[in-house]
Amino acid sequence: MSFLPKTIETLIENFQKLPGIGPKTASRLTFYLLHMPQFELENFGKNIVSLKKSVVYCSVCFNISSTDPCPICSDEARDERTVCVIENPIEILQFEKTGKFKGTYHVLHGAINPLNNIGPDELKIGELLNRIKSGKIKEIILATNPNMEGEATAMYVKREISNLKSQNSRLNSLKITRLAHGLPVGADLEFADEITLGRALEGRREF
Amino acid sequence: MSFLPKTIETLIENFQKLPGIGPKTASRLTFYLLHMPQFELENFGKNIVSLKKSVVYCSVCFNISSTDPCPICSDEARDERTVCVIENPIEILQFEKTGKFKGTYHVLHGAINPLNNIGPDELKIGELLNRIKSGKIKEIILATNPNMEGEATAMYVKREISNLKSQNSRLNSLKITRLAHGLPVGADLEFADEITLGRALEGRREF
Structure with missing residues (x-):
């Protein structure tokens, strides 16, 4: 060209x-x-040039923010006893849009992915365990993605937290939860894959 | 947010x-x-900031270019007797990718669209007629889009050229053509709309 x-x-x-x-979209945009x-x-x-210059990581939850701690961690109306663990900062946007979550977050900045050389040490898992050690957290929601890497990460984090609990009786009341699996709203049963449908059946609730 | x-x-x-x-793609990109x-x-x-600063319109074909005339108009290997008339500069990319066109272009910068207040005077039609008056052009390929605005523009340009021809006997040998309509390559007959299929039938060729 x-x-x-x-x-x-x-x-x-x-x-x-x-x-x-x-290439086509790139030309169209240009x-x-x-x-x-x-x-x-x-x-x-x-x-674009100044995007990263005014952005820092929150030292509590590792969300990207213009202040440290970030607006969510420093908001007293948010429940710091419930922590939603996610892979990427962008996912906070999705949770905030639901309007249903009043807790705080913890951003791992990725998921365990041995093929891409991302092990647990590359993620903010140690930092999460440190937050838990403080004893203030009552529930950890493992909200990593429902794919192979996300599941592996959730399993790993769960095991680490369990180890911590076994060493520290103050953490006995700490709950570990995972987001529900099931049919997406608006979906058509005809097109649901068998794994999702199986999970929806397992997780059925009284109506 | x-x-x-x-x-x-x-x-x-x-x-x-x-x-x-x-909004979702915009967040993802950011x-x-x-x-x-x-x-x-x-x-x-x-x-992005300097995009437009080094770009001018070619005074021959109105393509965007860093030089005037543009590399295509000033390329002696291109046949200036065949002119492909298109709506937008980006379409030149598509034609060049085919590798089948060795003529030159004329960019109208839009199509006639009364609903958006775009009449013939907003387009580079007068400039096309001036190029034709020089008498060098032997074929005009009307390659406006095969939609309502593109068809209307093609009809309008055709009429204007015919008027010119009737006034000037030197232009007698000027051909006006339009891109072929038919089935896109790789398409499935089952999903072809009836207008396209009708045109494909009309335009059938010996095999």
Whole structure:
């Protein structure tokens, strides 16, 4: 595509590095930007450059934040006795949108994935255990993804917490839970896979 | 989402302005950028800011380019007697990828769309007629989109060229063509719509 101006070509390459964006979408986005007023481009470009500069990790939950501790950890209305353990900061957005969770979070920053050389030490698991040792937490919700890596991570974290409990009687009342599996709302039974349907059956509740 | 750092929130808004990017994709892209090294962000941001600065319109074909005339119009190996008329610069990419077109282009920069107040005067139709008046062009391929606006534009341009021909006997040999309609390659007859199938039948060729 050497007939394209260099600036367009490099921007297409930049967009292609983003997840889910192939060559066609990258071109479409770049050509779309050509129609945008220059001040919006300035704005957009500056925001990308400064994205990480004003962002820190919360030293309590390892969420990304502009303050430390983050707004959630420093919000007194949130229940710090319930901690939802997730893989990535973006998942906090999803939980907050439900409006059903008033506890706090702990971001592991990934899941155990031996194929990609991510072991437990690369994740914020030690930091989670330290939070638990303080004795304030009453429930740990293991909300890692329901896939192989997420399940393995949940199993590993559960075992580590159990070890901690066996050494420390103050932690006896600590509950470990996992998000419910079942049919997604709005789904069609006809298209449910057998594992999900099996879990939905196992986890059935009185109506 | 007030718990998010301001820089993240505004970047999500920036991404959402792009075509085909909703709130979820915008968040995903923004959070993905958080993992990128700072120098790549600098690069990406600067490319967006400088995108339009080094780009001009080719004064012959109105393609976007870093030089005027553009690399295609100034390439002596290209046949300037065949001109492919398209709506948007991005479509040149598609034609060049086929490797089957050795002529030149003319970018109208849109299609006639009365609902959006785009009339013939907003498009580079007058400029196309001026190119034709020079008498060098032997074939005009009307390659506007096969939708309502594209068809209307093709009809309009065809009529204007016919008017020109009736006034100028030098243009007698000028051919006006339109891209073939038919089944897309790899398609399934079962799912073809009746208009496309009708056109494919009309346009059938000896095998």
